[in-house]
Amino acid sequence: MFNMKLQNYIDWDVKPVFKRNDRNKFAYRVVLQFMDGTKHTRMYSGFGTKKEAENARKITIRELAGGTYVVNDSVKVRDFLSYWLEYDIRKRVQSSNTYDSYSSIVRHHIIPAIGNKKLTEVNKGDIQRLYKDRAGYSKSIVRQVKTVMNVSFHFAVSCKLIPVNPAEGIDLPKTVDSKPYHTRNIDVAKTLNMEQILLLLEASKNTPIHMQVLFNVLMGLRRQEINAVKYSDVDYINRTLTVERQLGKELDRVPNSRKESMTKKELPLKTPSSKRVLPIPDYVFEAILEERKKYEKYKSRRRTIFQDNSYICCSSYSGKPRSKDFHWRHYKELLKKTGLPDIRWHDLRSTYCTLLLSKDFNPKAVSKLMGHAKELITMDVYADNANIIPEEIPELLSYMNEVMPNKSSHKDAERNVQDILIDVDGYLPEKETGAEKSSD
Structure with a gap:
């Protein structure tokens, strides 16, 4: 494909400008030296005058001194993106979801447009035309294209395949709502209020997805995290839940048999920050205890077929964890x-x-609970507070009082909301502790 080792030079020398007798043109050479003592020489020629060659030589020296010199300046975009998928994305993700999504965008939307261009020749105009073209195809797709272009070209800069990222600072066409990277606006119509949440919780009690609903709306777990939760993850003394795995599809995993599931493999979490210890609200804790009773009953009745793998959200018949889309029909x-x-x-x-x-x-604290990599992500993705929550929604305290019974007083409830939902130490400033808030 291309030799990435050429970027690992440890020393360099730029030779003086000379005149090529064979072509009556001016040229200069760059000599790169590597750790093992080998050298790689490149010649830049075709300059009509000595002054042109001298100016180009000065630019090359600045690039070498500044660490922006590009050795592999003939790499095609399609070859680079294939390299990026295999040697960056594949190494950084365990699940096939992200890899498949990025790969699809690359193959179907980026390579057909600019795949044959040299990476070093891609400019901001190329990026703008790509976004304009894909915006006409799909607003959702063009946002994904923008993400892939930013991430992949940032990687190209880090590999010294290009001096700067041409995709940086390029906005989507005006026909597409502008959204900064890692942000998403929350539509009020797609967010439940307190009364609606309570209605959903009550209605879900007689369905197979009751625990999944609780883990989602009362603890903020992701879908694949929910299906991977085990009874062994529950600290019954301190009433906490350790989130340390997800279920999904491994990259390039080949099943050993036809019956082996490809989408229920225990995988590392999305990011290191996704591993977290969450306080369990009383309402959820009581539901876990009831679900455990059922689990033991199913296990006792079906000793020969029930797989005792400790999954909370599992089949009552086989004990196998729920599939990633099991909830969909019941939820709708x-x-x-x-x-x-x-x-x-x-x-x-x-x-x-x-x-x-x-x-x-x-x-x-909220970022910690959600398992987000950065506080910025939580704020950007979810916290458009002026538009998210309608004014008529009741106080958060009232909601928590109803879903977490046995809180005897307003003051106790307010304090316990923070004790249960937020790890106060290290996250909430002292002025926001229960005792001080109750005096406001």
Whole structure:
């Protein structure tokens, strides 16, 4: 494909300009030296005058001194993107979801447009035309194209394949709502209020996805995290849940048999920050205890076929974890039955986050609960507080009082909301502790 080792030179020398007798043109040579003592020489020629060659030589010296010199200046975009997918994305992700998404965008939307151009020749105009063309195809697709272009070309800069990222600072066409990277606006119509959440919780009790609903809307777990939660992850003394795995599809995994599931493999979490210890609300803790009783009953009745792998959200017949789309039919039926808005499953997680942020919970604490890599992501993705939460939604305290019974007084409830939902030490400033807030 191309030799990335050429970028690992440890010393360099730029030879003086000379005149080529064979072509009556001016040229100069760059000599790169490597750790093993080998050298690589490149010649730049075709200059009509000595002055032109001298100016180009000065630019090359500046690039070498500044670390922006590009050795592989003939790499095609298609070859680079294939390299990026295999040697960056594949190494950084365990699940096939991200890899497949990025690969699809590269193959179907970027390579057909600029794949044959040299990487060093791609300019801002090329990027703008790409975005304009893909915006006419799909607003969703063009946003993904922008993400892939930014991430991949940033990698190209780090590999010294290009001196600067031409995709940086390029906005989407005006026909597409401008959104900074890693942001998403929350539509009020796609976020449940307190009354609607309580209605959903009650209606889900008689369905196979009750625990999945609780883990989503009351603890903010991702879909693949929910399906991977085990009873062994629960600290029954301190009432906490350790989130340390997800279920998904491994990259390039070949099943050993036809019966082996490809999408229920235990995988590392999305990011290191996704591993977290969450306080369990009383309502959820009691539900876990009840679900455990059922689990033991199923295991006892079906000793020969029940797989005792400790998954909380599992089949009552086999003990196998739920598939990634198991909840979908039941969830849609719940929304229709209760008359709730037809929102996505992931919008329940967004609801959980925005409810906390709308009541001025510390963003770092909320980010920790959500398993986000940075506080910025939580704020950017979820915290458009002026538009997310309607004014008529009740206080967060009232909500937590109802979903977490046995809180005897307003002051106790307010303090316990923070004790249960937020790890106060290290995240909430002292002025926001329960004792001080109750005096406001």
